[in-house]
Amino acid sequence: MQFKNTENYITTEDLEMAVNAAINLEKPLLVKGEPGTGKTELAKQVAIKLGLKLFEWNIKSTTKAHQGLYEYDAVSRLRDSQLGDKKVNDIKNYIKKGTIWSAFSSEEKAVLLIDEIDKADIEFPNDLLHELDKMKFLVYETGEIISAKKRPIVIITSNNEKELPDAFLRRCFFHYIQFPDHETLTKIINVHFPDIKKTLLQSALEIFFDIREVPGLKKKPSTSEILDWIKLLLVEDISVTDLKKEPKDMLPILYGALLKNEQDVQLFEKLAFINRNQ
């Protein structure tokens, strides 16, 4: 099983290596990188490319590790017991499978995405150590041991909001998705917009990389932003000459797609003001 470029997703060689190492050695792959560089998309594309089912577990700040395994609904059992429901005799009726359990019980190999693991509490990754390492866990309420029928390909993304514990890192492969260079970005855009004119793409990319280089930007636009922007340019049918024309306020056409922060917009306005006075 080998992962390579897909039709909609351009990979770099180092990313392919990381994914393939994780697939071959059956260990989780931890992916980090600037927001909007396609971390979550990676898992989806791996699943599509290899024709596997994808199990997605999105983590929030309130997510607890055991929710991914299973949840025991004590409250409804309590309620049912008050009503004299027969269901109450079997505890299994009140155990709900979590995403990890579902992935483990899949008959075929699957891809398990644990998205934004850093959003959860600091202890969260530690609670999953054993489960991800051995790919099995114990259902305490029933005494059942659930182990993966086929070890799934586990892809974990992180936005770096919290440091992950060493013990956890040791069990993973690690890849940092770098912001794509000019060449890769051109490829990526071509994949999404195959009909785009070369000249338009070229000048749009120039503007985009110029913006990224402006010092002091609070949020640098990234891959997903430029894709949005180019989509807008195409929808509005903006020509290369329109794009290249220096607008009065120096802000690029349809800047809303690129600059997501009013301080950044102000920064650009200030720069434009300085430019005009020169």
Next chain:
Amino acid sequence: MYTNFFLELKKFGIPVSIQEFLTFLNCLQTNLTEFEIEKFYFLAKTSLVKHEKYFDTFDQIFSSNFNGLEKIELEKFLDKMNLPSEWLEKLAEKLLTKEEMKKIKSLGNFEKLMETLRKRLKEQKKRHQGGNKWIGTAGTSPFGAYGFNPEGVRIGQQESRHQKAVKVWDKRVFKNLDENTEIGSRSMKIALKRLRIWARNGLDEELDLDNTITSTARSGFLNIKTRPERENAVKLLIFFDVGGSMDMYVSKVQELFSAARSAFKHVKYYYFHNCLYEGVWENNERRWKEQIPTYDLLHKYNKDYKCIFVGDAAMSPYEIEMVGGANEHYNNETGRIWLQRARNQWPNNIWINPAQEDYWKFTQSTVILQDIFESRMVPLTLNGLDEGMKLLN
């Protein structure tokens, strides 16, 4: 060879464990690398390094350990296989730029070059240095490293001498992810998040399951209990030094400020100039009109507050030690006394110094303040903040 590499990684502070090393060796056995040095590099990186802050160090160690390896791999390859042409082409594509490819004239065309390369590789039996026919190092042959021929194919050398084909690891693209150099507001927030005390405050909104079960069992009917949600209960009091020598650090301190504001619910901040005296102010523009007596703060905020001073600690020693030493007004009590009062009131305190740590010892006032703060002074770097948060906990 690998063990040395592993030990060296450890020596330079990259936290690699035996477990990871074994994983790496396992990976090598799977033939994922296909005898390509670059793939080998990617594989080593993904299995041994688990944080982007170590990438730069890793690249350097890799470079010093494995440069020249391409050569060995190549010879092994020659022994084993019959030199597939795709591989050679790929090699050339990787090492030559478009312009260089165009320039290849002396040997005819690209195929010719490749053919010659293949022939020479076959002819070569042992390592050599110099000369102008064989592939090796420091020749004028079009092949091999250290060549001067514009179409030379680079096969192994310490660094790119003509900067034509820089290896990925020699590029050191991850230099600025190194923790000791740069710091952004986002990363500061992460550092500040170390400082957490969970407590239950406010409205009873969360179902307290354990308590519900206990009280239900006790009373014989469903008796729901709730409790307040958990939240970070850290209270912070921050004093910022403004003006004068602090101007250099404004943007850095701003980032710290915004990070602190968004990371904590209870943050109070005040400004001072150079050293703490009898008055501080909340708004820097109205600093002369609206001074707040420091005594009021000492009485208002209890010991639960953690106190952070942010300043470069660069001033004349008189400003700390002498009555009347302050440079903007006449102070009746020395700065040292005020600082000590603050430290007594808020025992959890640190001083964050944006100035470069190496220079601290050359400024007398910094040394004095370090002494007053019993060495609880940290630099404004990620590591420094980390350490500071540990001191505050």
